[in-house]
Amino acid sequence: MAELIVALDVQTRDEAVAKINEIGDAVGFYKIGLELFTAEGPDVVKAVKDLGKKVFLDLKFHDIPRTVERAVKSGGKLGVDLMTIHSVGGKAMIRAAADAAAEFGAAGPKILAVTVLTSLDQTDLEDVGILGRTPAEQVVAMARFATESGAHGLVCSPKEVGSLSSQLPAGTLFVTPGVRPQGSAVGDQKRVSSPADAVRDGATHLVVGRPILAAPDPVAAASAILEEMRGAV
Numbered sequence: 001m002a003e004l005i006v007a008l009d010v011q012t013r014d015e016a017v018a019k020i021n022e023i024g025d026a027v028g029f030y031k032i033g034l035e036l037f038t039a040e041g042p043d044v045v046k047a048v049k050d051l052g053k054k055v056f057l058d059l060k061f062h063d064i065p066r067t068v069e070r071a072v073k074s075g076g077k078l079g080v081d082l083m084t085i086h087s088v089g090g091k092a093m094i095r096a097a098a099d100a101a102a103e104f105g106a107a108g109p110k111i112l113a114v115t116v117l118t119s120l121d122q123t124d125l126e127d128v129g130i131l132g133r134t135p136a137e138q139v140v141a142m143a144r145f146a147t148e149s150g151a152h153g154l155v156c157s158p159k160e161v162g163s164l165s166s167q168l169p170a171g172t173l174f175v176t177p178g179v180r181p182q183g184s185a186v187g188d189q190k191r192v193s194s195p196a197d198a199v200r201d202g203a204t205h206l207v208v209g210r211p212i213l214a215a216p217d218p219v220a221a222a223s224a225i226l227e228e229m230r231g232a233v
């Protein structure tokens with residue numbers, strides 16, 4: 001069964017803790033991204049873990065292998081469950097991240113690779129020297145490269161997950177933002193899928209922010225998404 005991760009896109013630790021308490025037992029996994037981590041640092045990770053929740057630390061590391069290795073170890077010590085790296089950091093960097101995660105054993109962090117940011121189009125790729133490949137082709141190439149280099153999974157659009165999951169080894173994690181249940185506002189997301197479609201296409205984790213955080217009843221919103229995910233299996 002795929003897991004639901006709520007994106008804690010709030011500005012303070014207190015807001016984060018209040019949201020988690022409001023949502024209660026319905027959700028067991030939360031994503032901490034650049035905004036919240038830059039504001040509150042590791043304390044916010046500890047606070048979420050202290051509430052008994054799993055943490056997806058989405059800081060998209062991209063640096064020399066030694067630095068990324070040490071950052072992954074810092075995440076492992078905090079008890080982080082999922083972490084992101086940029087696959088363009090190269091084979092040695094991805095391997096260093098995976099090896100650092102492995103030191104924490106089976107319960108240690110799993111490394112997710114970002115392939116091509118969904119904000120980039122063909123022209124953006126050409127600007128950074130990626131010529132002769134469409135963004136979709138680049139996603140597949142980087143996904144293979146990242147998983148062959150040790151990444152446990154990928155962050156990808158729910159529109160890509162069907163084709164990627166059929167081309168990559170069983171057991172690869174597919175974490176998809178851009179998920180919208182029926183009737184919920186799309187916001188600034190351009191290419192969205194329903195929770196059921198994302199699960200059917202092979203997503204192992206769905207990241208949902210505003211449809212839960214901004215709902216008048218976040219518990220009901222999360223429960224409806226979980227129900228839709230269960231119905232897809």
Ligand code: C5P
Binds near residue numbers: 007179187207208211
């Ligand atoms: O509110 P919403 O459900 O759109 O939140 C989605 C979360 O996933 C946000 O934290 C956003 O930064 C993140 N994300 C995304 N699209 C990507 C990568 C990450 O929406 N391609």
